[in-house]
Amino acid sequence: MRTSWLGVAAILSTAGPAMALDKVSFGTNWLAEAEHGGFYQAVVDGTYAKYGLDVTIVPGGPQANNGLLLPAGKIDFYMGGNMISAFAAVEQNIPTLVVAAFFQKDPQCVLSHPGVGHDTFASLKGAPIFLGKEALASFYAWMVSAYGFSENDVKPYTYNTAPFIADKTAVQQGYATSEPYAVEQQASFKPNVFLLADQGFSTYATTIEARLDTVTQHPDLVQRFIDASAVGWYHYLYGDNHAANAAIKKDNPDITDAEIAFAIETMKHYGIVDSGDTKSLGIGAMTDGRQKDFYDEMAKAGAVPAGLDYKKAYTLQFVNKKVGLDLLPKP
Template sequence: MAFLMAGVMALSACGSNDNEEGASPSTGTPASESPSNSSSASPSASPSDSPSPAASEVKLTKVSQVTNWFAEPEHGGQYAALSKGFYEEAGLDMTIQSGGPGISSTQIVASGKAEFGMGQADEILLARESGIPLVAVAAIFQKNPQGIMYHKGKYKDISELNGHKVYVGSGVAYWEYLKKAYKLDKVEEMKYTGSLANFVADPEAATQIYVTSEPFTMQQEGVDVEYFLNYDLGYKQYGNILYTTEDYLEKHPDIVKAYVEASIKGWNYYKDNSEEINKVMQEKNPDLKLEAMAYGAQAQEPLIYGGDAEANGVGYMSKEIWEGLQKQLVDIGILKSAEPIDQAFTNEFLPAK
């Protein structure tokens, strides 16, 4: 199981203990115990008809969320909700902690150092089996943007990767699925380091990617590429899941609802105002150019706002998709057993469509 958890940590490389956004830093203390909170300070609190100036000030609930990488278009709705004041309107004093290599958002949320996290659907199931009771409260990506990139025209079927180098993270769940489903038993697995230099140098190589990012990098370098989207290859999992713990959800359902609704409002805003919010995110991640952000925002649009989100709204999750993913993880031995899937996710806090 050690290599599996290594995969979880690699996939969960999100968040840090350094505060990046918000009016004041998160203390890591549950919101209900924060000195700034009281029973009258819930997100739904409202002033009386004729309040005094002091009484009309609604106290905000301090919370923080951990994203799964440095600020980028995949987080656009979260930053939109922060910069446009949607979290504040919902009664939340929000801090966004950006992720980075080797940082586990699941551990940060499980320890109470952040109330909310962002990760992949398989991470939620793996964490739960490991005794970390996370609950998904929204799925930003209907189709996960993870994929396998190759040089243009080289492959028509993923099974043709046999006999060639593939740069991929060790123990990554989707790769274990693809190997079994497509009999990739002759692939030369190479350690993925984040660098694309070896891929570029070898016209027969392939590499793991986010379809919202690396293809743009290759375009800038004049390298023609194509890719397989893992979701379309049968590994159907949601991406950029927003989650919290069972305990926090049970004790603070009003805060969870305020967080989810404000986040979804942010994503609906980002769809038509990505250029504005990309500039906000670039202040936090200056290494990512606006041109790359524009590419990512366009590439991810059908993955976020398409599929079930068209009828049910951004963030919606299907029991069928969750059960299918769980069964795949059990079949390839990554999960030992299938728990009742209803415990792993809920649509209860999504805004009414």
């Protein structure tokens, strides 16, 4: 039986023996990295434990498919990418929904070479652009619909930056937290970075997905996981994150301190985690208005079906409670 949060709080505040923590498994969608830092922070600094949780992070990666483990009941929560996959779950009658969004801005970006006439987002139209297959059906469909880009300019992206570096006229997809750093290290120049969120691609990202039965049968568990994760993100961004970064490196030995530092600085610079609605509602915030705006844009682009009951993709039940706002650094 799940323990209520009020019960856990009472137990943890006494000197008596503590009740066993609720075990929770959380699957990420990629190898451990700074973009997962708040969750690692909540593990290593005891925040999850304070909320009565024993959380195991199950890293994703190229050989993992944690997204399938959630509806199969093998994990309790899953880190989604953006809302497109959540809309697809509604279309396919998959019994999951988004319960929080820890990135207010999707880190998805496009890169260009500086000083060759591609220094504004509008100027990128007509340039050869390296894109993966998933990009064509998601953010590039939006770029075509909203800004008039063309699929005729697309070249296949194999997640190798060398072709982009070699062609000064080219554009490439990327994540603001990683590819710009890789290009700078490999080619010794800073590319132009156009964050699609700042151009109107209004999806939430790094969402938390749960099964419908978990939400309906164990809402207290969901609430504690979301609240503790929010606190973890405040501590990771604004406090001492050394132990969390060490845990990230333990799960992903190939990542470097420099890569972690770049990602953290980028998340802060663009307000990827903490901006907009989070300033008044707390990290993890979502609103109906943002969800409707993104759904409408993607339906117009043909990336999701028109007439979909998109509100079945998410719930605001567990967010917008101002958890952690008191942890913000004082001006």
